[in-house]
Structures are given as C-alpha cells and as structure tokens.
Amino acid sequence: MSQPRQSSFQKIHDDLLDKIKSRHWQPGETIPGEEALAVEYGCSRMTVNRAIRELADKGIVERRRKAGTRVASRPDRSAKISISVLRREIEARGASYRYVILDREEVVPPEGMRAKLSLKKGEPALHIRCLHFSDEHPYQFEDRWINPACVPGIREQDFETINPNEWLIEAVPFAEAEHVFSAQLADEQTAELLGIASGAPLFVIERRTWLGDDTITTVKLCHPGDSFKLFSRS
Amino acid sequence: MSQPRQSSFQKIHDDLLDKIKSRHWQPGETIPGEEALAVEYGCSRMTVNRAIRELADKGIVERRRKAGTRVASRPDRSAKISISVLRREIEARGASYRYVILDREEVVPPEGMRAKLSLKKGEPALHIRCLHFSDEHPYQFEDRWINPACVPGIREQDFETINPNEWLIEAVPFAEAEHVFSAQLADEQTAELLGIASGAPLFVIERRTWLGDDTITTVKLCHPGDSFKLFSRS
DNA sequence: GAGTGGTCTAGACCACCTG
C-alpha cells in the first residue's frame, strides 16, 4: 500500500473537505480562522491559506474578510465539460477519422449572423459546411461562419487537408468560447447528410469563439442524437 | 476611469496570458523560469509561481520540473457548466415554479439500475417520478432512483412540499456527480406528460450522484428539446 | 475599530526529471 505522496496543504485540504462532507461542520457554519488552523496543523498560515483557497475556488466554502470562512450553504452543481478536437476524440476510440468539405464560399451573411460576427453591412464572411466521419459513418455535420478579418491567411486556405476547427486552433489558440447545447429535430437536408431519418433527434452544439473584442467564428455542430453523448464529471 | 484593484500575481498572470495570446510565446515554446521572471517583475519567486500555477490549472501552460514551463501546444476546449437548482433557475427568469410528484414507491429495481446503485439482489430502492412546471407549462420530467440506505430519513419524506432534488441537496450536500447529456426522441408516455408530440426532441440529462463509495441517486431529466438550452462559457 | 482573509517576501529544502 504505497500512498501517493501528499503535500501538506493537500492533506489539510482533504482533511477539511472530509470534515465538511461528514457534516462535522454544517453548511452555513463558520470554520476556524487561518491562524487557529495553522496552530492546529502545526504549519504556517500560508499553507492553511492555500488549502482553504482551493476549497473556495471549488465553491465548497465562502470566504469574507472579517466574517471568516463558512461552509457554502447552497452549493451549485457544476460540471466541467471537455470538448476535444473531433479527430482525436474519434481516433481515441480506435475508429478512423475522415472529413469532407461540402461548401466553402465567401458571401454576405444573413443579418443575424452578421450581428454575431460584428461585421459591417455588406461585408462578406466565410461560410463553410463540412461533414465528419467516424469509421466511414457520418458523425457530425458542421456549419461554420468565420470573420475573415480576424484570421489572416484564411483566404488562402482551402481546407482540403485540414479541417477548419483544427486550422483555427493552430491559427488562433487560446481564444475564449461560449457553448449552447440543445436537442433538435433533423431537417431533411441535415438528415440526408448524416444518413439518418428526417425527424430524428440531433444533439446540437453551437459555439461562438472570440479573442479580445473580435468574434472569430460561429459554428453549429450537429450529431445524431441517439448515438452521441457528452460526458462530464464533478 | 477607476481601475479594479489588482494584486501583483494577478497582473503577472494577465501579462503572461497576453504574451501567450499575442503569440509573443508560441505554443510549445518554453517561457522563462520562475527565478528569471521574478527578477524581471521585481517580485519574489512565490508571486511568479502563483501566477504561473493558475495558468497551468487552466491548461494554458504545462509545467515540468527541470524541463520548465511551456505554452500548451494542443489546448482542449473545456467549458464549465453550472446546473442550478431547477426552482431557482425558473424563478430567475421571472417565471413561477410548481412541481407535482407522480409516483413514489419502494420497489426492487431492474437489474441495470440495481448495479448502478450497488444494491444487493432483492434489495428495494426508492423510485420517484415527477414533473416540473415553469409558468404552468411542463418544463422537465424527472425519473429518479434513490439508494435509501445512503440517505437516513428519506423513508419518512413524502416530497409533497419539497422536491427530491432540493431535499437531497440539503441531506447530502457536497456529493460528487457525473452527467451524461444526449438528445432523444420522446416516447409516448413522456410526450404526454410534457405536453409535446410523441417523437419530439428531448434534451436528456442523466446524473449519477455519489459520496465516497456509495451511489446515492441516479436521475434522468428530460426537457422538451426545442425550448431547452444549456449554456456554458470559456 | 478591530478581526479576518489577501497578498507578499526572502529564504530554504526537496522531488523530480532531463540532458
């Protein structure tokens, strides 16, 4: 039974968490101050501070100067979702990945999309539609708009050998993103592309990506709903 | 123009992040060591350490002893989802919340559910089904199984005045959870309960909640897909 | 006003990993 080596602040963190989970301290209750805990654990205040800070970051406790540290009374359930690059997700399951580009055109977008991309009236955007396969079965239909002004070099890219998502991650890493998940019915065209029945359920992810003040791209990702699941934990 | 007060490590954190976003350091590139940065910023090493540690926690950089700190080369897009208490979610939109309990019975669960709840064969579990309304419109159908051994006092609770989710959050706060999201078609019974057409899209959340080694509850939450959206950011 | 957390320092030792 070799224990994984634990740092001191981690031990304290876990010990405090245990006491909270076991209701030794009730929700809403104030726990001892940093100084007191430092004496109790025989360590410096900074060490206790880090342990408690990480609990606060996770929303387990709430801290306020002068008032002290309290066990959170109404913790929200939150979950972290990881949306990995599609090709890696598919290949990680041992399946083969392939993709085809259906359309690539520079056009003036409809008004709603123009606003989302913060474009001036009449300015064109890049519209790309493509289809991703897992083991030669249609896995995702992608409908994307890109603000070309934000991405130098994109006009020269035909996306024949690399898909837009991976190219954009290379071109603009560390952009921020916003996701909206929903369930929809497949319209006729989408159903045909995905090889499913019209009216079948779709799991839809809509993502907006931006860097600073510029919206870079907006994309709608459609998965056949009966075979796609999104997992998350904690 | 009053600036929000910023701590030193936060300034350093933001400055490093800017340099990464602006490609001053490329993905995969090694950034200067803590000691060097401490000199550059005129602060102690601990301060730089905290700034970089928070970047590492977010997946922006990767750190290894001896090798140094590198800008992450393939950052995964991850998003934090907050699943709040349904009543608060509905009331936050200014709508009224109401719920009815459809069934509450203690029965021996089907084999698949028995395994999920880690029950012995023949042991009963609590099965609850209820319906949640937003402004008197059906908003969510809930189908839940609870391991009664894990939750003292639940046998005495009839859930007439408080819904199972809120009761469980009070009884067992700080449990861990796992979510699976998917899109499904409404079967006849679910469709009727939700007042939608059979075959309409459903946004389904399946959640398993546990504390320590005990699975406490498993729940399937069904929303009419064309009106429900789950948001997340970053 | 005073008590609490928030941050910072200057130094130290150690674990880990790469060259």
Add this chain to the structure above:
DNA sequence: AGGTGGTCTAGACCACTCA
C-alpha cells in the same frame, strides 16, 4: 548531476467588512 518547479516558513502589511 544539476536545474527546474513544488512546497513550506515566519513574518509582515494591507484591505475589507462586520460589529
């Protein structure tokens, strides 16, 4: 084997907020 990050200390000052 040596350089890097990981952690810890003992003290300090400050900011916020409650009483």
